[in-house]
Amino acid sequence: MKQAEIKELSTADLQAKLNEMKKSYTDLQMAHAVTPLENPIQLRSVRRTVARIATELTKREIQ
Numbered sequence: 001m002k003q004a005e006i007k008e009l010s011t012a013d014l015q016a017k018l019n020e021m022k023k024s025y026t027d028l029q030m031a032h033a034v035t036p037l038e039n040p041i042q043l044r045s046v047r048r049t050v051a052r053i054a055t056e057l058t059k060r061e062i063q
Helices: 003-008 011-034 041-062
Strands: none
Touching: 003 041, 011 041
């Protein structure tokens, strides 16, 4: 998810997306611990998306 896409979402949508992405990241981690993922770059991608969403939420709280 690109930063431009994140900025277009409402705060409530961002909260929902953040929870969804965190769950997705946890599931990927568990799957990777059991058997290596076919594409381990997914972990990095999801982790960075979580960080982008969290950063945007924090930015909105400050303003």
